[in-house]
Amino acid sequence: MTHNDALLIFNSKCYNLHVNENNKNAYNKIIENLKNHDAFIGDILQNEPLAPKTTFKIGGNADLFIAPQNYYSFQIAIDSLIANQVPFFILGGGSNVVICDEGFKGAVIYTQKFSDTEYFNIRDISSEFGKITLQKNQVLITCFSGTPIASFVNFCTKNNISGMEEFAGLPGTVGGALFMNARCFNKSISDILFSSSYMDFSGTKTKLGKRLTNQDEWAYKVSPYQNGKYFITTATFLLTQMAEKDHDQIESNCKKYIAERVEKGHFKYPSAGSVFRNNHEFGKPSGQIIDEAGLKGYKIGDAQVAPFHGNFIINLGHATATDVKKLVIFIKDDISQKYGFSLNPEIIFVDN
Numbered sequence: 001m002t003h004n005d006a007l008l009i010f011n012s013k014c015y016n017l018h019v020n021e022n023n024k025n026a027y028n029k030i031i032e033n034l035k036n037h038d039a040f041i042g043d044i045l046q047n048e049p050l051a052p053k054t055t056f057k058i059g060g061n062a063d064l065f066i067a068p069q070n071y072y073s074f075q076i077a078i079d080s081l082i083a084n085q086v087p088f089f090i091l092g093g094g095s096n097v098v099i100c101d102e103g104f105k106g107a108v109i110y111t112q113k114f115s116d117t118e119y120f121n122i123r124d125i126s127s128e129f130g131k132i133t134l135q136k137n138q139v140l141i142t143c144f145s146g147t148p149i150a151s152f153v154n155f156c157t158k159n160n161i162s163g164m165e166e167f168a169g170l171p172g173t174v175g176g177a178l179f180m181n182a183r184c185f186n187k188s189i190s191d192i193l194f195s196s197s198y199m200d201f202s203g204t205k206t207k208l209g210k211r212l213t214n215q216d217e218w219a220y221k222v223s224p225y226q227n228g229k230y231f232i233t234t235a236t237f238l239l240t241q242m243a244e245k246d247h248d249q250i251e252s253n254c255k256k257y258i259a260e261r262v263e264k265g266h267f268k269y270p271s272a273g274s275v276f277r278n279n280h281e282f283g284k285p286s287g288q289i290i291d292e293a294g295l296k297g298y299k300i301g302d303a304q305v306a307p308f309h310g311n312f313i314i315n316l317g318h319a320t321a322t323d324v325k326k327l328v329i330f331i332k333d334d335i336s337q338k339y340g341f342s343l344n345p346e347i348i349f350v351d352n
Contacts, residue, residue, distance in 0.1 A: 023105070026084045027064050030107070033080045034066070040076045042068035042113060050099045050108065053091060055171050057270040058321050059099025059350070062108035069113045071144075071233055075199060075206050078231075081107050082204060089350055090231055092146060095172030096180055096272050097348045101321045105352045111146035111175060117155040118142055120236050129195065129212045139241045140194055145175025145232045156239065157254055160247050163192050163239035168254035169261040171273070175232045180346065181223040185257060190218035194238040202229035221277050221346055265306060269314035275328060276311055276343040286343055287311030290331060293338055300327045325349060 027046065034040045048065035051057050064086070068074040081088045087106035091097070120140035125132050134140070139161060143152050149170045156164045166185040170177065177189045178196060190213065197210040209230075217224040225232055242250065261267065276286040290296065290310035297307045299316070301323030306312035313327055332343050 023063065023086075026086050027107075029084050030064065030077075030080045030086065034077060037076055040068070040073045041070060042066060042073050042077070048108070050091070050094075050103065053110070054094030054097055054099060054272075055270060056094075056098055056272045056315055056319075056324070058101075058315060058319055058324065060101055060103025062104045062106075064107040065110065066107055067110040067113045071114065071199075074109065074111070074114070074231075074233075077107075077109055078199065078201050078206050081109075082201065082206075087352070092176040093148060093172030095170075095176060096346065097350050098272065098321050098324050100349070100351045102352065104350060111173065112148070113146065114144050115147035115151060115173070116144050117147055117152050125195075126210055128210075134238075137241045139239055140236050141239055142234055142236045143174040144234055145173060145178070147174045148172070149174060149177055153254060157247070157251050160242045160244055160250060161239050162242050162246070162250055163237065165250060165253040166257055169258035169266070174235050178232050178235055179223055179225050181218055181221055183221060185260075188218070188220070190215065190223070192237050192239060193218075194236045196232055196236070197234045198225065198230040198232050200230055208233075265308040265312070268308070269306070269316065271306070271312050271314045272347045274311045275313050275331075275345055275347055277346045279341070279344065282339075282341050285311070289335060289339065289341065289343075293335055295331060295334060298327075298330075300330065303327045305331065321349065 031044055034044055043066070045065040046063065047061045049061050050059045066077045068077055078088070088109055089104055089106065090109050090111060092111045118141070120142040122132065122134060122140060141156070141161065149167055149172055152174055153164050153168045156162070166187045167177070167182070167189070170182060170184055178193065182189045193213045195210060195212045197208070200207045200209055211224070266273070278285050282289060287310035290305065295305050296310050298305045302316040302319035303323035304314050304316055305327065306314045313324055328345055335341050335343050
């Protein structure tokens with residue numbers, strides 16, 4: 001990722017790749033390579049609309065859209081893109097991104113074709129992590145990164161597992177939650193993360209890796225995966241196995257958190273959730289600061305600061321990425337002039 005004065009922007013050049021002069025030839029080579037590869041399983045589409053695959057419902061089309069059905073197919077696709085010098089962007093649940101209006105001039109790799117959640121046997125923990133001992137009732141649960149958060153929460157509820165309740169109702173995927181170190185109701189996803197595995201595509205070939213969670217690498221809305229070099233493949237969480245008698249309480253807690261999201265208006269309009277990170281040095285949540293600045297309801301085009309939540313920008317129906325970007329910059333400038341605060345966006349603008 002790269003930062004400028006106003007926005008958090010994903011730029012395809014962060015991979016140090018450049019589009020070939022003849023993009024069509026590069027795309028054709030990739031399509032031919034993947035279709036003829038014995039091990040590749042997945043969809044390969046051209047000029048695929050991206051807006052429906054995001055919670056903001058904004059953005060143009062992807063020149064090339066690849067949806068692998070397993071991780072080996074994902075690796076094959078990445079290697080082919082690198083070999084042909086085609087920029088790529090990895091899209092999960094699309095809950096924290098704004099795709100540019102012109103679309104993505106490269107390849108979008110879609111991860112939601114591979115998702116699953118299961119118990120993880122302690123005997124399978126990597127020996128490089130050293131000796132691991134679980135406390136009574138602690139369990140390890142592993143998810144593929146494309147697993148929707150909702151599916152993960154449902155798995156835990158069904159199996160009487162506690163620890164994920166605060167994330168009930170959070171849109172997007174497990175991989176996206178790790179990437180942004182999602183925080184819900186004063187709990188970060190890293191608080192319950194035991195380990196994660198990833199693909200390193202910083203070189204000419206992808207390499208596989210894994211890491212035991214070191215809390216020094218994680219912070220509020222910060223993860224070690226935000227450097228544009230790694231793709232999260234799996235996440236293993238340390239949770240608590242409860243008894244059957246506790247099922248109703250776990251389910252009730254999940255419903256409580258979902259109800260709070262509904263009451264706050266999270267699902268009234270297409271949006272990307274919270275736009276700006278909170279900063280404890282400011283003494284107030286970003287939404288409250290924006291509210292007190294009188295910006296709730298302010299809009300540019302069809303992008304509006306939600307009348308019901310100062311830290312939400314909503315799509316009234318026909319908002320463009322340009323509208324959203326202009327509104328984010330306006331909010332930042334207005335707050336800076338009034339209070340001397342520099343708000344830090346957490347939504348990601350996917351530009352070429």
